[in-house]
Amino acid sequence: MTLEDLGYHEELGRYQQMQHLHSFEIGRIAAEHRERYTVLTEKDELEAEVIGQLRFSASDRSDFPAVGDWVAVSVFNESDAIIHAIYPRRSILERQAVGKFGEKQIIAANIDYALIIQAVDRDFNLNRLERYLAISYAGNIEPVIILSKIDLVNKDELAYLVNKIAGRIRNIHIIALSNMTGDGLEELIRLIQKGKTYCFLGSTGVGKSTLINKLAGKDLLRTNSLSKSTKKGRHVTSHREMVVLEKGGILVDNPGMREIGLADTAGGLETTFDLITELSTECKYSDCKHIQEDGCAILASVDNGDLDRAAYENYLKMVREKIHFQSSIAEKRRKDKEIGRMIKAFMKHRKQNE
Numbered sequence: 001m002t003l004e005d006l007g008y009h010e011e012l013g014r015y016q017q018m019q020h021l022h023s024f025e026i027g028r029i030a031a032e033h034r035e036r037y038t039v040l041t042e043k044d045e046l047e048a049e050v051i052g053q054l055r056f057s058a059s060d061r062s063d064f065p066a067v068g069d070w071v072a073v074s075v076f077n078e079s080d081a082i083i084h085a086i087y088p089r090r091s092i093l094e095r096q097a098v099g100k101f102g103e104k105q106i107i108a109a110n111i112d113y114a115l116i117i118q119a120v121d122r123d124f125n126l127n128r129l130e131r132y133l134a135i136s137y138a139g140n141i142e143p144v145i146i147l148s149k150i151d152l153v154n155k156d157e158l159a160y161l162v163n164k165i166a167g168r169i170r171n172i173h174i175i176a177l178s179n180m181t182g183d184g185l186e187e188l189i190r191l192i193q194k195g196k197t198y199c200f201l202g203s204t205g206v207g208k209s210t211l212i213n214k215l216a217g218k219d220l221l222r223t224n225s226l227s228k229s230t231k232k233g234r235h236v237t238s239h240r241e242m243v244v245l246e247k248g249g250i251l252v253d254n255p256g257m258r259e260i261g262l263a264d265t266a267g268g269l270e271t272t273f274d275l276i277t278e279l280s281t282e283c284k285y286s287d288c289k290h291i292q293e294d295g296c297a298i299l300a301s302v303d304n305g306d307l308d309r310a311a312y313e314n315y316l317k318m319v320r321e322k323i324h325f326q327s328s329i330a331e332k333r334r335k336d337k338e339i340g341r342m343i344k345a346f347m348k349h350r351k352q353n354e
């Protein structure tokens with residue numbers, strides 16, 4: 001495997017020089033299992049841990065490597081390694097950490113395309129699609145919508161669903177496919193380029209791992225159909241994992257996601273709801289919240305049917321969530337500072353009494 005197969009680009013070389021990282025090998029994080037990482041280099045697949053220094057200076061999870069990260073490693077015992085540094089990230093796909101107040105979780109780093117997969121069955125949900133779009137745009141990542149399991153519906157039912165998406169979400173590539181019949185697979189294969197990284201997102205059971213196995217042409221990943229012992233409805237994929245295609249292209253499989261809480265969404269909502277963004281420039285007041293103000297162009301468009309009411313409501317919900325997250329972060333920082341001050345005072349006191 002060459003570094004180019006792994007998605008290497010020139011900025012990495014420049015950074016390596018600037019930071020004097022030549023004495024280390026460069027590799028990409030392919031999987032994470034509880035603070036141990038699989039790192040792919042030009043020659044090897046390594047099992048790695050982060051160096052203590054990096055661990056101690058980390059202020060939160062995002063200072064640790066994530067799947068997709070480029071890292072500087074030193075190798076020992078042939079296949080063990082220490083991660084010394086993380087290269088700057090070109091893009092970050094992140095969400096609110098589930099159940100952790102004011103924290104973010106990196107889903108994957110250095111992603112070019114987010115392949116957002118929804119099955120045509122009960123999984124289909126436009127509000128959730130918009131959530132995935134928001135985190136993709138916020139991370140500077142191009143989203144593509146994949147409607148999976150189209151073997152379960154007829155042509156008319158499929159057209160109805162595609163229209164529903166198109167009626168609410170503009171400027172988006174939609175690929176409808178079936179892993180069973182192979183319909184639509186060619187269209188996805190045409191999208192996949194050598195050296196580019198594709199992150200598969202979606203609920204559990206929509207067929208992410210099955211699709212990656214199809215694209216790879218072999219059963220690399222465990223899927224529901226292969227594990228008879230797994231009960232229906234249980235998550236099959238348990239951790240993120242990168243697969244490098246022989247034909248080129250890097251795919252990242254994910255466990256099914258239930259919650260896609262918005263974290264930092266700079267630009268994410270504005271791009272996802274581009275119609276609302278456009279309309280907001282026509283509101284009478286420049287600080288319009290679009291809830292009940294006079295002369296609100298957005299409310300007027302909802303009333304006359306130009307703007308989908310459900311999209312508008314989803315937008316408001318996500319704006320509130322974003323504001324809430326930002327205030328949780330501020331609160332968390334305040335608390336961390338307080339704890340920092342307490343530790344400092346304690347150390348000082350201890351020194352004085354030595």
Ligand SMILES: Nc1nc2c(ncn2[C@@H]2O[C@H](COP(=O)(O)OP(=O)(O)OP(=O)(O)O)[C@@H](O)[C@H]2O)c(=O)[nH]1
Pocket residue numbers: 148149150151152177178179180181202203204205206207208209210211222223224225234235236237238254255256257
């Ligand atoms: N009818 C139909 N079933 C499919 C298709 N693709 C996958 N399946 C089935 O859906 C189930 C789930 O597939 P997986 O690939 O494991 O789903 P996943 O998205 O990776 O699920 P998690 O790993 O739990 O997130 C399996 O039983 C597959 O056989 C499809 O195109 N059509």
Ligand SMILES: [Mg+2]
Pocket residue numbers: 208209210222223236237253254255256
């Ligand atoms: Mg899976």
Ligand SMILES: [Zn+2]
Pocket residue numbers: 280283284288289290291293295296297298299
């Ligand atoms: Zn308004």
